[in-house]
Amino acid sequence: MDHNVENKVEGPERKNILTVMIKRTLLSILSFLICLTLFAQDSTAVPMADELRKNGKIYVVVAVIVTIFIGIILYLIRLDRKISKLENNNS
Amino acid sequence: MKKWWWKILCIVLLVYTLIAGLLWNNVPRLPQLNETIRNLYFHVCMWFAMMILFIISAVQAVKYLRTNDLHHDTRSREYATIGIIFGILGYATGAIWMSYTWVDPNRPAYESFSQIAKEPKLIGAAIALLIYFAYLVLRDSISDIDKRARIGAVYNIFAFAFLFPAIWIIPRLLPSLHPGGEGPGGVRTDNPALDFKALAPQMRLVFYPAIIGWTLLGVWITTLKIRLKALKEKTYLQ
Structure with missing residues (x-):
């Protein structure tokens, strides 16, 4: 229909x-x-950490992390030097 | 510090990884992952470093069996040790990452954790690490030097062979929340880290240097341990 x-x-x-x-x-x-x-x-x-980036506080965190990392690396270098010295003394 | 250039390369690459990996605003905006995508530069690199160190360890084990030179035996053992440490770090970082991205906030915590515990990638990695733990236990429990070296080398090759099914094959065949293998939507991303289609191209600028940097750091620490062990053996002999 x-x-x-x-x-x-x-x-x-x-x-x-x-x-x-x-x-x-x-x-x-x-x-x-x-x-x-x-x-x-x-x-x-x-949502990303745009706010943290905007107010610049993230740089503080990164600075802290890099400082700690470089401290550990300096320790590693010192260890390396010490072992080299021991090797030189022994031989 | 002879041949120090690669140590400087390691430091430079890692500092670059930390700064660019945390600050560079080039990561894709992904739902659920959000800013944690930056963990790719750290968590995934731990596993890469572990695999490369285990490969070196197996090569040294083969070298020992071919030459019977005990230096290769200590090298093989130290590379395996540092590889295990990187594996544990990868596991720990993965545990932190997953508790912020995989856990379903609408369900009780134990339910989602019981589902996560069934992840084939976690089980495979756990089995592989346990087999390497057994390598340390087995090798260090034998007091005879030559026997220890020979049995350790043979077991090391077995443990390395077991990495293939435990890490590289079986987890990629099974459905999993973890990237790589069959995804929940039936989308195949064959390799969890090196898949060129899945990884955003701009992230590779940080990711590949990060892999090299972390691996070099592992090798550096291992060479220190090897030299220390050689010194110890010298003082025992005198």
């Missing part, structure tokens, strides 16, 4: 349907674009 009714649409009503269709496609394209912007927002919305 529905099939028959649709077939009878003509003239001004048909134009109406066309405008509705155009409106709908425009709307769907618009919503798709909005979706895209949302995706773009999502990809940058992954």
Whole structure:
């Protein structure tokens, strides 16, 4: 029954349907674009330590870590020198 | 300090790793991992250093069996020891990293930990490390020097052979949360660290120097231990 009714649409009503269709496609394209912007927002919305970077406190942490590391390395170098000395004494 | 250039290279690379690895704002923004992606420069490098040290250890074991030179035996043992230390460090850092990225906050802690404990990568690495522990126990429990060296070398080659299934094959065939192998979405990333498609290209600028730096540090410490052992043996003989 529905099939028959649709077939009878003509003239001004048909134009109406066309405008509705155009409106709908425009709307769907618009919503798709909005979706895209949302995706773009999502990809940058992954929380990173931006704040820590901005106020510069991260440099303090890195400075501390590098200082500790260099201290350990200096100890290793001293150990290396000591062993070299022992080797020279023995031979 | 003869032949010191690679030690300076090691220091430079590691300082670069620490500074660029922690500060350089070039890491990809990944959900769930967030800033912890920087652990790649530290946690993964521990395993790399362990594998390279174990390879050197196995090569020295083969050299001992070919030449019967006891120097190769002590080298093999020390490389295995430092390799184990790097393995333990890799395990410990992995434990810290996983408790912030794998643990599901919506479930009780013991439930997610019981799931994490079934990870094939963790089990494989644990088995491999235990086999190397057994190598130390076995080698150091024999008092006869030549017998100790020979049995130790043979067992070392066996332990190295066991690394292949325990670390490099089986964990990559099974589904796992850990990168590498079959992911939860059925996405295959074959190698946990060297997969060129999975790793962001700009991270390689820090990652490869980090691998070299940490490995050189392991080799440096090992050479110190080897020289110390040689000195000790000399004083015993005198």
